[in-house]
Structure formats: C-alpha cells, structure tokens
Amino acid sequence: xxxxxxxxxxxxxLAALAAQHGLSVAGSRPGLMDYIRQTWRYRxxxxxxxxxxxxxxxxxxxxxxxxxxxxPLSNAAVYYLIFGVIIKTSRGLDKxxxxxxxxxxxxxxxxxxxxVQQGVQAITRNLGMIRALQFPxxxxxxxxxxxxxxxxxxxxxxxxGIVLLTGQPVRWEWLLLVPVLILQTIFNIGLAMVMAxxxxxxxxxxxxxxxxxxxxxxxxxVLYPATLFDKNLPGxxxxxxxxxxxxxxxxxxxxxxxVLPKKEMVLTWHSLTILAVGWAVVMGIGGFLYFxxxxxxxxxx
Amino acid sequence: xxxxxSVQAEATPARSRPQKGRPTVIVDDVHVVYRVHGGGKxxxxxxxxxxxTAVRRMFGGAESSRGTTEIHAVKGVTFTAHEGExxxxxxxxxxxxxxxxxxxxxxxxxxRGAVYTAGQPSLLGANAVLMNDLSGEDNVILGxxxxxxxxxxxxxxxxxxxxxxxxxxxxNFSSLPMTTYSSGMAARLRFAIAAxxxxxxxxxxxALATGDARFRKKSEERVREMLxxxxxxxxxxxxxxxxxxxxxxxIWLESGVLRMDGPTDEVVAAYEEFVAR
Numbered sequence: 001x002x003x004x005x006x007x008x009x010x011x012x013x014l015a016a017l018a019a020q021h022g023l024s025v026a027g028s029r030p031g032l033m034d035y036i037r038q039t040w041r042y043r044x045x046x047x048x049x050x051x052x053x054x055x056x057x058x059x060x061x062x063x064x065x066x067x068x069x070x071x072p073l074s075n076a077a078v079y080y081l082i083f084g085v086i087i088k089t090s091r092g093l094d095k096x097x098x099x100x101x102x103x104x105x106x107x108x109x110x111x112x113x114x115x116v117q118q119g120v121q122a123i124t125r126n127l128g129m130i131r132a133l134q135f136p137x138x139x140x141x142x143x144x145x146x147x148x149x150x151x152x153x154x155x156x157x158x159x160x161g162i163v164l165l166t167g168q169p170v171r172w173e174w175l176l177l178v179p180v181l182i183l184q185t186i187f188n189i190g191l192a193m194v195m196a197x198x199x200x201x202x203x204x205x206x207x208x209x210x211x212x213x214x215x216x217x218x219x220x221x222v223l224y225p226a227t228l229f230d231k232n233l234p235g236x237x238x239x240x241x242x243x244x245x246x247x248x249x250x251x252x253x254x255x256x257x258x259v260l261p262k263k264e265m266v267l268t269w270h271s272l273t274i275l276a277v278g279w280a281v282v283m284g285i286g287g288f289l290y291f292x293x294x295x296x297x298x299x300x301x
Numbered sequence: 302x303x304x305x306x307s308v309q310a311e312a313t314p315a316r317s318r319p320q321k322g323r324p325t326v327i328v329d330d331v332h333v334v335y336r337v338h339g340g341g342k343x344x345x346x347x348x349x350x351x352x353x354t355a356v357r358r359m360f361g362g363a364e365s366s367r368g369t370t371e372i373h374a375v376k377g378v379t380f381t382a383h384e385g386e387x388x389x390x391x392x393x394x395x396x397x398x399x400x401x402x403x404x405x406x407x408x409x410x411x412x413r414g415a416v417y418t419a420g421q422p423s424l425l426g427a428n429a430v431l432m433n434d435l436s437g438e439d440n441v442i443l444g445x446x447x448x449x450x451x452x453x454x455x456x457x458x459x460x461x462x463x464x465x466x467x468x469x470x471x472x473n474f475s476s477l478p479m480t481t482y483s484s485g486m487a488a489r490l491r492f493a494i495a496a497x498x499x500x501x502x503x504x505x506x507x508a509l510a511t512g513d514a515r516f517r518k519k520s521e522e523r524v525r526e527m528l529x530x531x532x533x534x535x536x537x538x539x540x541x542x543x544x545x546x547x548x549x550x551x552i553w554l555e556s557g558v559l560r561m562d563g564p565t566d567e568v569v570a571a572y573e574e575f576v577a578r
Contacts, residue, residue, distance in 0.1 A: 010415045014329040014381070018417035021323050026416035027407030044455075045446035052443055056434035059478065131408050133447045134421060296410050299403075 029296045030136075032289075038136040046139040050146035053118075057147075068154035076103045076162055093264060096166035100258055103162055105222035107155040108250045111148055112188050113213045118144040119192025120199035120206050123298050130299045137298045138291055141196040145189045152181070163257050176256035183280040184249045190280075190287025197294045220246035226266045242266055245279040252276060322384030325502055325533040326405055326422070330414035333375040333400050333557075374400040376557040377414070382550075387534045389548035389565060391541065391572055397557040398537045402504045405535065419532070422502035423448075425495045425524075437468055437475040437482070437490055444494040458497055465523075466493035467516060489516050496523050501532045507539070541569055 018025075030038060039046075058067050079102045084095055093101060122141040123130065130137065156177065164170075199205050219241065221229065229241040241247070252272055255265065267275070375397040382388050390398045403409040405416055406424040431440040441462050445455035466489045468474045468482065479487055505524060521543075528534050528547070538544055544551060544565065551568040553561040555575075561568050 011329050011379075014327050014379075014417070015415070017324060017381075018327050021419070023324065023327060023417035023419050026405055026418045026422070027410055042446070042449070044452045045443070048443050048446050052432055052435055052439060055439070056432050059434045060480075129447070131403055132424065133444075134407060134423075135447050135449065299409055 027296055029292070032292060035136060035138070035292050035295065036288075039138045039142075042135050042139050045135060046143045047146065049139065050143035050150065053144060053147035054150050068151055069158055071151075072103075072107055072155040072158045075106060076158065079103065079106065093260070097168070097258060097260075100159075100163050100166045100168065101225075101254060101260075102223065103159055104254050104257060105220075105250050107152065107159055108184065108253050109217055109220060109222045109246055110155070111152040111184065112191070112246055112249075113217070114148045114151070115145045115188035115192045116195050116213060117206075117209055118148060119188075119195040120209060122192065122196040123200040124203060124206075127299065137295060138193065138288065141192040141291065142189050145185065145192045148188070149181075149185050156181075159257070168258055171259075173256045176252060180249055180252045180256065180276065183276050186280040186284040187245055187249070190283035190285070193287035193291035194283075197291050197297075200294070200298060216244075216246065220244055220250060221266075222246075222250065225264050226251060227264055230266055243275060245275070245283070248272055248275040248279065322386075322532075323419070324381050324383050325419040326382040326535075327417040328378055328380050328401070328405065328414075329416070330377050330379050331375055331401070331404055331411050331416060332373070332377055332413040333397070333404050333409055334412040335372040335374055335400075337370045337372065374557050375404065375554075378554070378557075378559045379414075380552060380559065380562055382533050382535070384532045386550055387528060387536065387548045389544035389551040389568075390535060390537045390554060391539075391544060391551060391569070392554040392560070393576075395556075396554040398554055399506050400557075401554070402506050402535060402537060405502070406504055418502055420501040422504055423498055424504040424506065425492075431479060431487070431491060431494075433479045436478055437463065437466075440479060440490065441475075441494055445497060448494075448498050450498075462490075462493045462497055465496075465519070466490045485513060485516075492516075492520055496520070496527070499527055502535075503527055503533070504535045504537075506537045541573070545569060 029035075054065065054068070058065050061067060063070065076099070080099050083102060084099050119141045122144045123137065126140055130140075160174075195205075217223075220226075226242060226247045229238050229247075233241055247266070251266055254260065374395075378397075378401060390401070392398050400409065402424060404411050405418060406422050407416070407418070408424065431444065435443070438459060441459050442455050445458060445462075446452070450458070463469055463475045466486075468486050468490055474482065474486065479490075482490070524534075524547075534547070536544060536547055548565050550563065551561075551565040552559060553568050553572050561571055
C-alpha cells in the first residue's frame with residue numbers, strides 16, 4: 001500500500017477533469033492541520049460518545065452507573081482482605097497507609113490498562129459506524145479513553161474516601177491530582193491511538209494484550225513500592241525501570257495523597273515533573289501523528 | 302403502488318433537466334477488496350483455524366494471503382456522474398452496489414483506481430449503526446453529532462427527528478433503550494437521523510425500503526425533497542419501481558463488474574431480461 005504506484009495507475013485524463021472542476025479524491029487523508037481542526041470540531045461527538053460508552057457498558061445493569069463506584073470499592077475491599085487481614089504485609093508502611101497506597105496504584109494503573117485494551121478495539125468495534133458516517137476517526141480512541149477517564153474520576157472519589165478513612169490529613173498536595181490526571185489522560189490518549197491503529201491491522205493483538213498489561217503492571221510497582229527497583233536492580237536498569245511512565249504517574253498520585261516516609265519514595269520531584277510532562281507530550285503528539293497517518297485505512301474489512 | 306405512479310407523473314419535468322452539467326462524481330477504474338482474517342477456505346489443509354496455518358500466517362507477514370480471505374467486491378468500475386443527474390444502481394445481491402456507494406462516500410478505501418467527488422458526499426443508509434443500549438433520543442443526538450452538527454443544532458432537531466420517525470406513536474419510546482424497539486421502529490429512527498442532512502452528492506442505499514407503507518411514503522417524499530436540493534443523487538434499490546421513478550440513468554453491476562450504463566429504461570429492460578432467465 002504505497003501511494004506512488006497507486007497514483008500511476010490512475011487515468012490522467014479523468015484526474016485532469018477532476019482537478020478542472022475542483023473535485024477531491026474521496027476518502028483521502030486530510031492534511032495534519034485540517035485533521036486537528038476536524039477533530040476539534042467533532043469534540044462534542046467525542047464527548048457524547050465517551051459518555052455513551054459508560055452508559056452502554058453499565059446501562060443494562062440494575063445498579064447502572066453505581067458500578068463505576070462499586071467496582072473500585074470492591075477492588076479495594078479485596079486488597080484490604082488479602083494484604084490487610086490475611087497476609088498482613090505492609091512493606092514498611094503502616095497497615096492502613098499501605099491499603100491506600102495499594103489502591104492508588106491499582107486505580108491509576110487500571111486507567112491506563114483499560115485505555116489500552118479499549119483503544120485496541122476502538123476501530124474494530126465501531127466498523128459499522130465508520131462505514132456509515134464521515135467523521136475524524138481520532139474521535140474513537142479519544143472517546144474510548146475519555147470513557148475510562150470518567151471511570152477513573154469515580155474511582156478517585158472512592159480513593160479520597162479511603163485516604164480519609166485511613167487517617168491521612170487533608171493537604172494542599174492533593175491538588176497535584178489535577179495535573180497528574182490531565183497528563184496521564186494525554187499519555188493514555190496517545191497510547192490508545194497507537195493501539196487503535198495497530199489493533200486495526202493485527203486483530204490478534206487483543207488476545208495478547210492482557211499478558212502484556214500484566215507484565216507492565218509488575219514493572220510499575222503497583223502492588224509493591226517502586227523503591228524495590230532501586231534496591232534490587234543494577235544502576236542503569238533501575239533508571240530505565242523508574243522512567244516507566246506508570247511508575248511516574250502512580251508515584252506522583254501517591255505522594256499527592258499520602259504522607260510517605262522518605263525511604264518509600266522514588267525519584268526527585270524534579271525528575272518526576274520532567275518525566276510526567278515528557279511522557280504525555282511524546283505519547284500524545286506521537287500517538288496522534290501515528291493515528292493520523294493511517295486515517296485512510298480505517299474501515300477496510 | 303398507486304403513490305409511486307402518481308409521483309412519477311410529477312417527477313417527469315425534473316427528468317428533462319439538462320444533463321451533463323459539471324461532473325460531481327468521477328469513478329476511475331475502482332477496485333475494492335475486503336479482507337477477512339480467519340475466514341476459511343474449506344478443505345483438509347486450508348482450514349485457517351488450524352494452528353500450523355495460523356503460525357505460518359503470522360510469520361508470513363500481513364501481505365501473505367494465506368488464511369486471509371479476500372473478497373474482491375468491486376472489480377474495475379469506471380463512470381462519471383454530473384450535476385442534476387439521478388443515477389440508479391441495480392444488480393443482484395452481492396454485486397457491489399453498496400460497496401461502491403461507500404467508496405464514493407470515502408468510507409471504504411479503494412484498492413486501486415480513484416474516486417473524485419465534489420464536496421463531501423453523504424450516505425443515507427438503512428444500516429447506519431446506532432448503539433442499541435442507548436435510548437432513541439441519545440442515539441439521535443449521537444448520530445447528529447457524528448454527522449457534524451453542533452450540540453445546539455442537534456438539540457434543536459431532536460424533536461423533529463423523533464416526530465418524523467414516528468417512534469412515539471405508541472408510547473414514549475424515544476426515552477427507552479433501542480433494544481426495546483421493533484426492527485421497523487429502529488429502521489425508521491435510523492432513516493430519520495440520516496435524512497436530517499442535505500448535501501451536493503447524496504447516496505441513498507436501500508433506505509426507502511424500511512418501515513411500513515405509510516413511513517415509506519413519507520420517506521420517499523423526504524428523498525424527493527433532497528433530490529431537488531442536491532446536485533447528484535445515487536440510489537441503490539432492489540425495488541426497480543423506485544429506480545424507474547427517480548433516476549434518469551442507471552448503472553447495472555454484476556459480480557463487481559459494470560455490466561451496463563445508460564438510460565434507465567434500457568438498462569432496466571436488459572436487467573429484467575437477465576433476472577428472468
């Protein structure tokens with residue numbers, strides 16, 4: 001599918017006729033600026049579609065959108081049961097703080113994990129719509145990520161409750177949640193766009209993803225502190241492990257919500273800021289460009 | 302049938318409109334190929350769900366055709382349509398009529414050749430996909446937003462569209478999920494949403510065949526309104542009467558190949574002879 005031989009096969013007379021009357025090639029990829037403008041113009045659709053995603057997923061349940069809160073709550077309860085009551089491990093933190101610490105890791109990781117797993121199906125699940133209506137396809141991975149963002153917001157409400165219940169003080173640092181949520185969302189949108197394009201080509205990817213995501217989870221210090229990487233890995237490897245975007249976003253969220261002893265922290269605020277912003281910018285822009293390059297492919301069976 | 306013939310009489314002056322205005326759609330040697338993974342050729346060795354074949358497929362790369370079924374739906378079709386033309390597309394099931402409309406609308410990528418269009422053609426299909434878990438109203442809003450209407454425009458049109466679809470004639474269905482709709486109601490709502498927009502090039506795909514007789518009459522009127530406003534109309538239908546009533550020119554596709562292109566009377570006559578055989 002290179003464009004050069006495709007153009008050669010075209011009838012030059014018809015192409016000239018088309019050019020003479022100002023006709024454009026149907027389904028051709030718009031220019032980048034045009035595409036950005038279009039995507040912005042369709043923001044209401046993107047937004048409505050993301051809410052539709054939540055409603056469609058939960059609407060036929062008796063408790064409906066209550067599950068947005070109940071699911072993270074049940075997750076937290078399971079972790080409390082296993083780590084708080086049965087195993088009684090707390091990795092150097094007191095037991096209650098460790099529960100909040102765990103929940104932050106799990107909820108923020110789930111956001112990216114779900115964004116990836118929904119993103120990979122963003123094109124393939126909506127083929128009917130793509131074949132029937134003309135809209136910038138970028139709306140699809142963006143709205144599937146925003147659906148997950150709405151879920152995370154519900155989780156965050158649960159999280160605040162847990163943090164308060166575990167006896168943490170209300171602090172100004174909590175406001176750091178706002179930038180970290182925005183940055184992680186941008187990162188996730190970029191990643192979802194990459195996954196959407198690849199998933200459109202290689203449908204088997206969907207089957208492999210759960211394993212990839214589980215590996216990523218273990219590499220992100222979700223169930224244990226990322227300080228373990230610092231302690232147990234040789235220098236250069238530890239640096240790579242700590243540059244993991246999820247380590248960064250989870251670490252910021254933990255430091256924002258919890259008062260942690262110094263020895264349980266990884267990375268300085270300085271490097272956390274650079275990494276958090278850097279990942280969002282690189283993934284956000286890169287993902288959008290990568291997705292845009294494939295715009296004319298979406299919709300083929 | 303009575304209304305079809307009466308409408309035909311009214312439509313006659315429109316059919317004598319000068320043709321060969323500015324070209325609005327140029328289709329140049331277009332090929333469209335659908336690729337389906339895992340669709341199997343039958344036979345002891347070709348079973349594509351066979352693990353060995355699957356592994357070979359993975360390492361053969363995306364270009365290897367093993368285990369990927371290619372459906373060559375349109376094979377080199379060329380034609381040009383002009384302003385003021387209503388073009389009918391006829392042919393047996395699976396002849397590529399709907400596929401070529403989607404290619405003109407830019408919704409399906411072409412494998413070879415090119416499609417040139419004036420502006421953005423709009424496809425009015427009976428099968429525009431809606432989300433069944435959502436209410437009719439939510440679907441109207443979502444559909445309108447996806448067609449490029451602003452939030453306010455979508456809100457303003459909501460009542461008209463629900464009214465036109467007639468889904469509220471037996472209770473307040475517009476606020477219920479679409480899973481509760483009969484298939485006719487869902488089809489009517491889809492049509493009502495799709496018909497909310499006008500364009501230079503209008504592609505109508507079997508949309509007239511949905512709903513009961515009363516709704517069919519209403520929707521034919523709506524399409525006729527659009528015909529007056531739109532520059533070029535393409536119409537896919539198995540109801541030959543609709544084509545004869547509406548179109549000056551007809552293209553007959555068979556197995557993805559253009560079989561005949563000319564005045565509706567001649568093409569329809571040849572097609573009917575072919576079908577009768």
